[in-house]
Amino acid sequence: MPINDSKYWDEHLECMPREELEANQLKDLKEIVQFAYDNSPYYKRSFDEAGVKPSDIKTLKDIEKFPFINKKTQRDTQGVGSFLGELCAVDEKDVVFISTSSGSTGVPTISPFTQKDFDEFQDTEARWFWQVGMRPTDRYVHALNFSLYVGGPDVIGAQRTGALCIWGGTLPSERLLWVLKTYQPSVIWTSPSYAWQLGEKALKSGIDPKKDLNIKTIIVAGELGGSISATRNAIEELWGAQVFDFYGLSDIFGACAAMCEYKDGLHIAENHILVETVDPATGKVLPPGSKGEFVFTTLRKHARPLIRFRTGDIGWIDTSKCKCGRTHGRIHVLGRKDDMFIVSAVNVFPSDVEAGIRSISGITGEYLIRIFEKDFTCKYSVEVEKKFDNLDSDENVADLVSKSLKARIGVKPYSVVVHKDGDLNTRSEHKSKRIIDERTSKPE
Numbered sequence: 211m212p213i214n215d216s217k218y219w220d221e222h223l224e225c226m227p228r229e230e231l232e233a234n235q236l237k238d239l240k241e242i243v244q245f246a247y248d249n250s251p252y253y254k255r256s257f258d259e260a261g262v263k264p265s266d267i268k269t270l271k272d273i274e275k276f277p278f279i280n281k282k283t284q285r286d287t288q289g290v291g292s293f294l295g296e297l298c299a300v301d302e303k304d305v306v307f308i309s310t311s312s313g314s315t316g317v318p319t320i321s322p323f324t325q326k327d328f329d330e331f332q333d334t335e336a337r338w339f340w341q342v343g344m345r346p347t348d349r350y351v352h353a354l355n356f357s358l359y360v361g362g363p364d365v366i367g368a369q370r371t372g373a374l375c376i377w378g379g380t381l382p383s384e385r386l387l388w389v390l391k392t393y394q395p396s397v398i399w400t401s402p403s404y405a406w407q408l409g410e411k412a413l414k415s416g417i418d419p420k421k422d423l424n425i426k427t428i429i430v431a432g433e434l435g436g437s438i439s440a441t442r443n444a445i446e447e448l449w450g451a452q453v454f455d456f457y458g459l460s461d462i463f464g465a466c467a468a469m470c471e472y473k474d475g476l477h478i479a480e481n482h483i484l485v486e487t488v489d490p491a492t493g494k495v496l497p498p499g500s501k502g503e504f505v506f507t508t509l510r511k512h513a514r515p516l517i518r519f520r521t522g523d524i525g526w527i528d529t530s531k532c533k534c535g536r537t538h539g540r541i542h543v544l545g546r547k548d549d550m551f552i553v554s555a556v557n558v559f560p561s562d563v564e565a566g567i568r569s570i571s572g573i574t575g576e577y578l579i580r581i582f583e584k585d586f587t588c589k590y591s592v593e594v595e596k597k598f599d600n601l602d603s604d605e606n607v608a609d610l611v612s613k614s615l616k617a618r619i620g621v622k623p624y625s626v627v628v629h630k631d632g633d634l635n636t637r638s639e640h641k642s643k644r645i646i647d648e649r650t651s652k653p654e
């Protein structure tokens with residue numbers, strides 16, 4: 211823990227000049243690529259087949275010579291040769307923890323940690339909690355699933371800041387509201403949609419989150435809402451609190467990146483992750499700052515190094531120094547590659563639709579997107595809920611939504627369906643399902 215009340219968890223690490231940061235990345239990259247080649251049967255075979263060797267890495271750009279891996283590589287190699295599979299580079303006796311992915315897009319994949327991997331994971335998490343202002347005087351509720359999920363153990367990182375931590379897990383909302391009211395915690399971490407629903411639920415049960423609760427900081431992750439300013443502002447207004455977005459990958463850490471007080475992208479732990487951005491269709495490496503698919507190489511995780519892992523997330527990275535003084539780049543995540551759809555030659559992410567909807571008052575912010583084909587072209591329609599105290603006609607509400615989406619995305623929805631408050635079945639205590647894709651011919 212920092213000795214004095216520094217604004218940084220580890221000032222030297224977080225603010226070092228880019229040249230020093232990149233020199234450290236190169237040193238770690240050389241080591242991890244060699245370690246992967248020497249200890250993982252998969253990497254040995256794949257590097258040999260591609261005709262590359264660890265000594266080919268002379269600069270950070272040399273990583274571009276190495277083959278990609280993806281979720282499918284993880285699935286195909288899992289359980290092959292040993293319980294942990296061929297991507298793993300240590301004996302099972304050296305592994306102290308595994309988490310698994312949610313399996314929402316197929317067979318769950320295992321992410322193993324050695325003790326050192328785990329300790330460095332928690333030190334990184336502590337850095338994020340500190341970055342959003344959590345201090346030893348805070349009380350923190352960790353309202354994330356503990357079962358198998360990599361976000362559960364982040365509470366250990368939270369404890370490293372010296373804050374009083376309450377291991378909430380996925381408590382039913384009545385019980386969680388009781389915790390918030392009785393223990394008066396100041397910081398909570400949950401998903402953006404759940405932060406919204408919990409606030410609404412509090413109001414409906416006679417608790418005003420602004421007056422009756424003491425939440426000052428809400429950390430959100432798992433969905434894009436925290437990076438959509440309209441959604442963030444709506445949650446901040448409801449709770450009278452600051453909202454900070456975190457970004458994690460079950461394959462790496464509970465949170466790999468986090469907002470600072472300037473909320474202009476999320477600082478990514480570049481001491482652990484080498485970030486590339488590639489064309490999602492061709493895999494061609496794009497210059498930093500271009501929009502594309504993030505490809506991550508883990509620089510220090512020994513149990514299962516990830517060398518050029520295609521994340522499926524689309525975004526861009528800004529490596530200029532932030533106003534907060536930190537030099538680690540800031541990622542802007544736009545959405546999952548698989549969720550993007552193209553309407554009238556415009557690339558649309560569900561997050562664009564969400565931003566358009568959440569900027570309108572008089573509707574609840576719940577929404578459902580339907581993607582379908584009509585006359586061989588892709589269309590989208592949206593369903594929204596009118597707030598119970600909104601006296602405007604459904605036609606007017608639909609017109610407002612349509613205009614807002616046209617202004618933000620450039621393409622009007624095919625139709626807007628307006629439901630009554632509470633009638634849309636999208637509320638969930640975990641990740642909400644908000645997209646129905648009815649296309650018969652989907653893009654690759």
Ligand SMILES: [Zn+2]
Binds near residue numbers: 470472477533534
């Ligand atoms: Zn910053």
